[in-house]
Amino acid sequence: MSAGHLTMADGSGGGGADEAGLLARLDRGLGALVAWPAALLVLADIGVLFAGVVSRYVLHTPLLWSDELAAILFLWLAMLGSVVALRRGEHMRMTALVGAASPARRALLEAVATMACLAFLALVVHPAWEYAAEEKAITTPALEISNLWRAAALPVGIVLMATFAVLRLLRQATGGQLLQALAIVGGLALAFWLAQPLLAPLGRLNLLIFFVGVAGGCVFAGIPIAFAFGLATFGYLALTTQTPMLAVVGRMDEGMSHLILLAVPLFVFLGLLIEMTGMARAMIAFLAALLGHVKGGLSYVLIGAMYLVSGISGSKA
Template structure:
């Protein structure tokens, strides 16, 4: 069983139950698919460029010219919602929305085609249900005027119905391209029968009260996710079904909550840091850091394992995206590790463990998300995340030392001082970037959102002037990939925000708070339960949707029990990181497998010792609040 981000066009899967169209209809569908791809990819890539330009101009104007541009935030927000929806459309067309493929991977070719068909029909069902409410929401926003730009907010809100219609068209093209007409008709009839049955049971459902929460948000969501339906669409279907069938709340309210949740300006850091991560790989900045660490530590027993731990810590401070971190470090380091006799499975396990270790290292996207949904200072979270990452790195380093000593791993010749010094000089511009990013936020030069643009400009200049590696042909694919990944992440946040709002309105949050407050053992018991809960949530839902769903519910309880907000946030992120990178469910583990090109089975027997080391480090951080809060401004 696995949880992963499925890449590639699902139309590649052919089976008797999922036969593609042929002849003239097939050519027409291929043309429609290409047109829809251009309509989504070209503006999305240009929007990433526009966001970088707008925010960087805002920083220059405010900090250098001392004349703030009052329209920057409004323009950035307007462009951002369009970027999210177009990026979501690109991800849908590529089949790269986050999903669990537990049953899909185990099924034979025929059943795999059925699962793909069900996932597409379920996504279309949700899109069809929210298309008109999204249009109604955009129409109502026409009455609101943006103060700085003096234009209607409908220009911004129109992104929601436009994006939904675009994805709907892509879904229809996919259905007609991948399945026979008979299969499509059967799937649509089955979907209609399920919907009709639920409508017929509406009086019964309304009498169930809060039991509907289990039915829709546990049972229904669980079935959809296990069936391979993307997480965002699973959340959306459950929320719309719950509100439509058991309450009198209009669906337009959910659209408003989705819009509010996924378009918070702080979250604009997500696509910008994703793009920054791609730039550091493109410009060889990560390779320079790895080479310096290799020269410095390579002579120790298991030295390159220490290099992997340190390099992931440093790169995490640049990109903020774990997939980008691993993709930057592993290709530069793994060939040398293999030449020195390292076990392929152990390398994979350590790569996954370092992904979990560095979850709190700024600019972590999960920390940015926590700040956006809980109101905690992003600067405080960035400051607090550094030392816990070091603690977990030391825990992994101790395990590496013990295993290298026990196995008598071979040593390599010590690099000369001249080689170490030369590699340090080459790596200095790259090593400085994490500190530039952190200093810019802490010193007030730029916000957590704007600072990513400083990093992007810095990386581009370093690539052009210092490393002389900047392949312009890779820029456009990187921009499109940035939009697709960001759209997939942020659509989950939007759907999870609507779902969390539904849970809150039902009274579930107050019931949960009361139950957690009654736990014997007070703050210590609450922290222990939170660690276990977020390890499980991180493995199934991933960090970002889990924190959007449960952050607003649990952080007030932690505060009532006297737990510092920042301390609790750091512990929660560490716990989710363990779940995210632990098999059999953790999507991060399978990302590490793909990046290292190692079968998942090779690393399973090795990874548990590393996860145990990370768990011990997490408990230590939870037990000693100073590790998280000691350097915060008082």
């Protein structure tokens, strides 16, 4: 009898280990399929921007399509980068309260944070597909291709983020934690939906409820800041206004399509360059020798490094 129980326990344990190994391999495989294209997009964006600068200021024959292509590549880079950050748990968030909790409570809060991210992604995936479908009819002015090639980055990135969120929940949370996280997130969403008739007459007070109460509560709970404000924005628009949810996706697109953001890949390249060449280490060593001995020297070294890097890159300190 006991031997039979031992055999069954060993078998179930082996099955659980096999399942965990399968999920880990799936996570690594999908992660590589996303990370490598993201890395190639960084290089491609840098190449396009460099070609545009050379053609404009050296050859005096501007490439009319360079900025447009760079913007398309950057939108894909931003979405795939968000996927990589979600998989690695590197989205910016506040973990002071989560870190102070007990291990069991911390694991539950982590599951709730991931479930909240998954909830937001589930809410915006359909508007994102609709937005991409509407953009299909628009032709880009320089490349003369369908704008779907650019807008498709939004639903693709959202689906990939949702996939990695599910994998994280399956890998890191127990069945009980999954159910508790689902109950907490689903219960709060249901409560706000049922409270919709009460929210409508409050007018601008809803701004405090959603962008101070909801967003602040999500941030303190350890939910990534971007998703916290995404949930607050979606809830405010869906429950208190008649605004179509395509507006949320449109604002996401607009926020990642500013021309000034095209400098981001170049700053990434600059950071890697000064690190690989040893310039960063030499710069800090020089400033530390020059200013490190004075009171507050670390702050002066930091400010000096900012000025040197801004001088190298041409940006403002």
